[in-house]
Amino acid sequence: MTDHPGYDKVFTRSPSRVDKNSLGVDSRVNTEASLKKDIGLSVAMSIVIGTVIGSGIFMKPGKVIEYAGGSSMALLAWLLGGLITLAGGLTIAEVATQIPKTGGLYVYMEEVYGKVWGYLSGWVQTVIYGPAIIGGLGLYFGSLIANLFEWNEKAGPWIGIITVVFLAVINSFGTKYGGIVQNVATAGKLLPIVLIIVFGIWKGNEQVLSAGSGLTGGEISMGAAILATLWAYDGWLMVGFVAGEMKNPAKILPKAIIGGILIVTAAYLLVNIAMLHVLPASTIVSLGENSAGKAATLLFGQVGGKLIAIGIAVSIFGCLNGKILTFPRVTYAMAQRKQLPASHFLASVSEKFGTPIPATGLQVVFAVILMLLSNPDYLSAMAIFAIYIFYIFAFFAVFLLRKRNKKKERSYSVPLYPLVPAFAIIGAGYIVIATIIDNPRDSLTAIGATLIGLPLYWYLNRSKGKDGTEESLHKQAK
Numbered sequence: 001m002t003d004h005p006g007y008d009k010v011f012t013r014s015p016s017r018v019d020k021n022s023l024g025v026d027s028r029v030n031t032e033a034s035l036k037k038d039i040g041l042s043v044a045m046s047i048v049i050g051t052v053i054g055s056g057i058f059m060k061p062g063k064v065i066e067y068a069g070g071s072s073m074a075l076l077a078w079l080l081g082g083l084i085t086l087a088g089g090l091t092i093a094e095v096a097t098q099i100p101k102t103g104g105l106y107v108y109m110e111e112v113y114g115k116v117w118g119y120l121s122g123w124v125q126t127v128i129y130g131p132a133i134i135g136g137l138g139l140y141f142g143s144l145i146a147n148l149f150e151w152n153e154k155a156g157p158w159i160g161i162i163t164v165v166f167l168a169v170i171n172s173f174g175t176k177y178g179g180i181v182q183n184v185a186t187a188g189k190l191l192p193i194v195l196i197i198v199f200g201i202w203k204g205n206e207q208v209l210s211a212g213s214g215l216t217g218g219e220i221s222m223g224a225a226i227l228a229t230l231w232a233y234d235g236w237l238m239v240g241f242v243a244g245e246m247k248n249p250a251k252i253l254p255k256a257i258i259g260g261i262l263i264v265t266a267a268y269l270l271v272n273i274a275m276l277h278v279l280p281a282s283t284i285v286s287l288g289e290n291s292a293g294k295a296a297t298l299l300f301g302q303v304g305g306k307l308i309a310i311g312i313a314v315s316i317f318g319c320l321n322g323k324i325l326t327f328p329r330v331t332y333a334m335a336q337r338k339q340l341p342a343s344h345f346l347a348s349v350s351e352k353f354g355t356p357i358p359a360t361g362l363q364v365v366f367a368v369i370l371m372l373l374s375n376p377d378y379l380s381a382m383a384i385f386a387i388y389i390f391y392i393f394a395f396f397a398v399f400l401l402r403k404r405n406k407k408k409e410r411s412y413s414v415p416l417y418p419l420v421p422a423f424a425i426i427g428a429g430y431i432v433i434a435t436i437i438d439n440p441r442d443s444l445t446a447i448g449a450t451l452i453g454l455p456l457y458w459y460l461n462r463s464k465g466k467d468g469t470e471e472s473l474h475k476q477a478k
Contacts (some may be wrong), residue, residue: 041252041259048236048260054319056232056380057142057193057268058292058312061275062285063377067225071211071281077222078272081229082265084427089236089261091395091421094414095253098401100249104237105387105394106330112397116457121390122334123453128446130327132383133234137320138164138367139376140289141313147290148309161368163317167324168364172350172357192311193267196292199299200274207280208273214282222408223434224381230388230431232268233381235319236261250411289376324360332359339460378442385435386446388428395424 061074068074092108099111110118142160146153177474236257275284275295284291292312296303335346335358346358370379398414398421414420436443 040247040403041255045253045260045263048256049263051235051319051322052230052233052260052264053190053315054235054322055137055316056229056234057271058144058263058315059140059230059289059376060232060380061272062288062291063228064225064272065213065281066285066326067221067228069213069220071207071276072209073220073454074225075209075269075272075276076283077225078229078268079265079387080222081226082261082268084226084424084431085230085233085236086258086261086265087420087424087427088391088395089257090254090414091398091424093257094410094412095394095397095401096253097250097412098405098410105390106333106396107388108397113393116454117393119334119339119457120450120453121173122330122339123456124386124390125327125330126334126340126452127366127453128386128449129383130323130330130363131370132379132386134164134320134323134327134363134367135160135370135374136231136376136379136383137323139379141316141320143289143376144293144309144313144316147293148306148313156370161371163320164324164334164364164371167321168360171321171325172355172360184289192292192296192308192315193271193283196295196299197267197270197274200278200295201270203299204274204277206277208276211276211281212295213285214280215285219438221438222432223431224438227381227384227431227435228377229268230254230384233261233264234387236264239337253270254412270338276459319356324364328356328359328363331362332356339457341456341460343460381435381439382442385432385443386450388431389447389450392425392428392432395421395428436461449466 017312062075062395065071065074068077095108106118106122109121138160139157140160141163142158143153145151145159146156210275254286275291278295278298279287279291283294287294293305293309296308296312299305300308331346333341334340335343338342340346347356349355349356350357399418
C-alpha cells in the first residue's frame with residue numbers, strides 16, 4: 001500500500017478530538033491506527049443524507065424541466081440521476097471496503113492508478129470542483145435571501161460572497177463552531193422537504209405528467225437534464241472521508257451509501273411531484289430557483305411561505321458550511337505532500353485554532369473569483385462535469401481491484417456484478433460526453449484546467465528525480 005502522509009493528518013480524526021499541536025506540518029502522530037472507531041450505521045447514513053441534500057432539490061427543478069422539455073422527462077431525469085448515483089454508490093462501496101482508508105476519491109485514485117492520477121483528482125478538487133461548488137451554493141443562497149426580503153436581485157451575489165467569507169471565518173475559529181452550524185442546519189433542512197411533499201401532494205391540483213416547459217425553440221438535452229440532477233445528488237462520496245472512524249466499515253459503509261442514496265432519491269422524486277402538483281411546469285421553469293419558495297407561499301400563505309423559504313435557506317446555508325469545512329482538507333493534504341505551489345504556507349495550521357486557515361482561504365478566494373465571473377447554474381454544471389471524469393475511473397477501479405485481489409476474500413461485493421459497475425460507468429460516461437457535445441467550449445475549458453495540473457506536478461517533483469527517489473511517471477501512472 002502507498003503511504004499517505006497527507007491523509008493521515010487530514011482525514012484520520014475529526015479535529016475536535018485532535019490536539020492542536022498534532023496537526024502541525026511536521027507531525028506524524030495521527031495515523032490510521034490511531035483512529036477512534038465510533039461511527040455506526042445511523043451516523044454514517046446521516047452523513048450521506050446531510051451532505052447530499054442542500055440546494056439542488058430546491059434550485060434545480062426548473063432547469064431540469066427546461067432541459068428535459070417537459071415534466072414527464074424531467075421526472076425521468078431525476079430517476080436516472082438517482083439510479084446512476086446508486087449504481088456508483090454500490091460500486092464505490094466495494095472499492096472503499098478494499099481500500100479501507102479515509103480520504104475518499106483522492107485515496108482511491110492514488111491506490112489504484114498511481115500518484116499522478118491521485119494528484120490530478122486532488123488538483124481538480126482544489127481548483128475546480130471545490131471552489132465551483134462553494135461558489136454555486138453561495139450564489140444560490142444569495143439569490144434566495146434577496147428574493148425572500150424582496151431586495152434588488154443584484155444584491156444576491158454580494159450576499160452570497162459575504163456568506164462564503166463569513167462561514168470561512170467561522171470555520172477558521174475551529175471546527176467546533178462549524179460543527180454547531182452544521183448540526184442546526186441539518187435538523188432544519190428536513191422540515192421544508194417534508195412539508196412540501198405532504199401538503200403539495202395533498203393540496204395541489206396541477207397536471208404532473210406530460211406538462212410542457214412553456215419554452216419554444218429551446219434545445220432539449222436529457223444529458224444536460226441529468227447533469228443538473230447530479231448536482232443535487234452529489235456529495236455522497238464524502239462519507240468515505242470518515243471510513244477509518246467506522247466501527248465496521250466493510251459492513252457500515254455500503255449500507256450507509258445505499259440507504260442514504262435511496263432515501264434521497266425518493267425524497268427528490270416526491271418533492272418534484274409535489275411541486276408539479278402545485279405549480280404548472282412552465283411556471284417552475286420561469287421562476288427558476290425561486291419556484292420552491294413560490295410553491296411554499298401558495299401552500300402555506302405569505303407567512304408560512306416565508307418560514308419555508310427560511311428553512312430552504314437554512315438547508316443551503318448548512319450545505320455550504322459543510323463544503324467550506326471539508327473541501328480545504330483536500331488542499332491541505334496536497335500541500336502536506338508538497339503537491340501545490342507555496343505548499344509550506346498552505347500546509348500550515350493555526351496554532352491558536354488548530355485549523356488549516358491558508359488552505360481554507362485559498363478555496364474561498366477561488367470561489368469568490370468564480371462567483372464574480374459566472375452564475376450558479378454554470379458553476380454547478382462545470383463542478384459535476386469535472387468530478388465525474390474521475391468518478392468514471394473510480395467506478396472502473398472495481399474491475400482492477402478484483403483482478404489484483406482475486407484471491408482475497410471480500411467483505412462486500414457489488415450486487416449484479418459486472419452489470420451495476422458497467423451501468424455506473426456508462427451513465428457517467430454519457431453525462432461527460434453529452435456535456436462535451438452540448439457545451440464544448442466550457443467542457444474543454446474544464447478539461448484544460450485539469451491538464452494544467454500535469455506540468456505543475458512535474459515541476460514540483462523535478463528535484464526528486466535528481467536523487468533517484470522519484471519513480472518514473474510511467475510507473476506512477478501504472
